Structure formats: structure tokens, C-alpha cells
Amino acid sequence: MKAMVLKGISSFRDNKLPLELVDMPEPVPGDGEILVKVSACGVCHTELDEIEGRTPPPAFPIVLGHQVVGRVTGTGRKATKFSIGDRVGVGWIFSACGRCGACLEGNENVCADFRATGRDTNGGYAQLMTVPENFAYPIPDIFSDVDAAPLLCAGAIGYRSLRLTNLKDGQSLGLTGFGASAHLVIKMARHKYPNTSVYVFARSTKERDFARELGAVWAGNTEDEPPEKLHAVIDTTPAWKPVVEALKNLVCGGRLVINAIRKEEVDKDCLLKLHYPTHLWLEKEIKSVANVARRDISEFLQLAAEIPIRPEVQEFSLEEANKALVELKEAKIRGAKVLRVE
Ligand SMILES: [Zn+2]
Numbered sequence: 001m002k003a004m005v006l007k008g009i010s011s012f013r014d015n016k017l018p019l020e021l022v023d024m025p026e027p028v029p030g031d032g033e034i035l036v037k038v039s040a041c042g043v044c045h046t047e048l049d050e051i052e053g054r055t056p057p058p059a060f061p062i063v064l065g066h067q068v069v070g071r072v073t074g075t076g077r078k079a080t081k082f083s084i085g086d087r088v089g090v091g092w093i094f095s096a097c098g099r100c101g102a103c104l105e106g107n108e109n110v111c112a113d114f115r116a117t118g119r120d121t122n123g124g125y126a127q128l129m130t131v132p133e134n135f136a137y138p139i140p141d142i143f144s145d146v147d148a149a150p151l152l153c154a155g156a157i158g159y160r161s162l163r164l165t166n167l168k169d170g171q172s173l174g175l176t177g178f179g180a181s182a183h184l185v186i187k188m189a190r191h192k193y194p195n196t197s198v199y200v201f202a203r204s205t206k207e208r209d210f211a212r213e214l215g216a217v218w219a220g221n222t223e224d225e226p227p228e229k230l231h232a233v234i235d236t237t238p239a240w241k242p243v244v245e246a247l248k249n250l251v252c253g254g255r256l257v258i259n260a261i262r263k264e265e266v267d268k269d270c271l272l273k274l275h276y277p278t279h280l281w282l283e284k285e286i287k288s289v290a291n292v293a294r295r296d297i298s299e300f301l302q303l304a305a306e307i308p309i310r311p312e313v314q315e316f317s318l319e320e321a322n323k324a325l326v327e328l329k330e331a332k333i334r335g336a337k338v339l340r341v342e
């Protein structure tokens with residue numbers, strides 16, 4: 001089969017062709033696994049982190065890609081969930097131990113044996129891949145293969161962050177940072193919690209205008225004070241200032257959910273402004289979001305079909321994976337980039 005593989009870490013500054021087209025032996029599904037003929041695979045920022053070594057694969061060569069849509073073309077022993085021809089999706093979570101406390105509680109995203117698709121095992125930048133059947137999800141009919149692919153990552157993580165707020169309908173929600181993930185979260189929040197008012201904090205006026213267009217009742221700058229205190233805030237920024245500012249705006253017992261893989265060091269001194277009575281007293285909470293559990297992916301796919309959420313997509317061929325990655329790196333963003341695999 002054809003695959004675009006990564007053979008080692010490099011920087012896009014020196015190497016605009018990090019992936020190599022190779023002919024690989026077809027993978028064979030093991031016990032409880034299915035073989036998937038890939039038709040579409042989304043291109044994610046995490047692939048840039050893998051290539052440049054910020055979240056390096058443990059072994060090379062490796063096939064990247066964790067927003068995979070395809071059809072089941074084979075089943076291993078003890079795999080009974082899907083039939084040949086079924087359409088499935090695969091996300092960032094490839095497998096977890098299934099036995100530890102986290103797994104048993106449905107939080108397999110924080111399992112010590114969490115394995116990531118396209119990092120710890122071969123992913124979807126290829127014609128075929130195998131995956132444990134319990135980590136593959138039916139795709140709602142409303143979506144084409146290419147439309148469904150980008151929903152499998154950012155949308156599902158956004159859904160988890162919204163779920164972790166513990167919000168009830170009618171309680172107020174803040175979003176600090178208004179990028180691709182927050183655009184999806186505001187749509188989910190308005191659908192799931194129709195009586196909830198959403199407040200958006202963003203630095204640019206363009207983002208604030210867009211937030212109002214998408215239904216925010218108020219949009220202000222990071223340090224502005226909204227007209228009411230918030231039951232929960234989701235932070236998608238890489239900075240610390242929004243964390244401190246958001247805590248100030250929470251109700252007693254309110255929760256700040258940080259949906260960011262890492263925080264930058266540049267404005268870390270903002271944390272020195274942390275004033276216990278203003279920012280933490282009266283049982284305010286901070287929680288981060290890590291990866292996704294299966295429940296997040298399957299529930300989000302259903303929700304996305306109901307709303308419906310249709311991502312704007314830019315298609316590339318499998319062989320054009322390097323081009324798609326370079327454009328993502330250079331932030332030439334015209335919708336989500338998806339590889340169409342023949
Ligand atoms: Zn991703």
C-alpha cells in the first residue's frame with residue numbers, strides 16, 4: 001500500500017518535505033482489530049508537533065494522521081462489532097489499557113497506557129490502517145468522508161472541554177480565545193444549552209464581531225468585565241493572562257477549563273497578579289483538558305450531525321501531504337485541510 005511516512009524529526013525551516021511516499025506491506029488486523037481502507041484523513045497541528053519533535057513518535061518510520069475516515073475491509077479474530085463495508089472514523093485515541101481506574105471511569109484519555117493514532121502506531125496518511133474495533137466510530141450519514149475527517153479531532157476535544165465545565169442549561173458560559181476550537185464550542189453550547197448566555201473574550205475586534213455573529217450575547221477584550229459573573233469559562237489561548245482574568249469573572253464554585261496543550265512562558269509573570277480572594281476563594285476550580293475519550297468522539301459526532309456542523313474543507317491528495325503540512329505551518333488557513341486517499 002501507499003503511505004506517506006515520517007522517518008525522523010526535522011524542522012520545517014530546513015525541510016519542507018518531511019514525509020516520504022513509500023510502498024509498505026499491508027497491515028494485518030490483530031485480535032479485536034479491524035482493517036480500514038482510508039478514504040480521508042484530516043491534517044492537524046499535532047502533526048507539526050510530531051514532525052518538529054514537540055510530541056515525538058517513539059519509533060520511526062511512522063505513518064501520521066489521526067482524523068481518519070474509511071471503510072472496514074477486514075476483521076481480525078474476535079472483532080465482531082463492524083461488518084465489511086461499514087464506514088468508520090478513528091481519532092487521536094488509538095487504545096488504552098481498559099483496566100485502570102481512569103479507563104474504568106470512561107476517562108481512558110488519561111490512562112498511563114494511552115496510545116495515540118499516528119504517533120504511537122501507524123495512522124491515516126496511508127491507504128490502509130488497522131485499529132482496535134472499540135476505538136472506531138460509526139460516522140453519521142449526513143457527512144461525506146471528507147467533511148467528517150476534521151470533526152474527529154478539534155471538535156471532539158472542544159466537546160470534552162464543554163462537557164468538563166459541568167454547565168447546566170441557563171448557566172452563563174465564557175470563552176476566552178476565539179479560534180477554530182471556540183467557533184465549534186459556541187455552536188455546540190448554543191445547541192445543547194439554548195438558555196445559556198455565551199460571553200466571548202478575544203483580543204481582535206474581528207474575532208469579537210464574529211463571536212456576536214455566532215450568537216455571543218457579549219464580546220469584549222481579555223481583561224474586560226462581562227455584565228454578569230460566569231458559571232464556567234473555557235480557555236483556548238496559549239497565554240496566562242486570560243487564565244487570571246477568567247478566574248476573576250467566575251461565580252462562587254465556578255470552573256475554568258483550560259483546553260490548551262501547552263502554555264507559553266512569555267507572560268507567566270501574570271500569575272504573580274493572582275489574588276487569592278479575587279481569583280480562587282469561594283471554591284473556584286481550574287481543570288485542564290487532555291486528549292479525548294471515546295465517549296467524546298462518538299457523542300460529538302452525533303451532536304455535529306444534529307446541529308449540523310459542517311467544516312469548511314480544503315482537499316489535498318495523499319501525495320500532497322507535505323504541501324498541506326507546510327501550508328498549515330505557514331498558517332495559510334482556508335478551512336480544515338484533508339487528504340483524500342484513493
Ligand atoms: Zn488533532
Ligand SMILES: [Zn+2]
Nearest residue numbers: 097100103111
Ligand atoms: Zn487504563
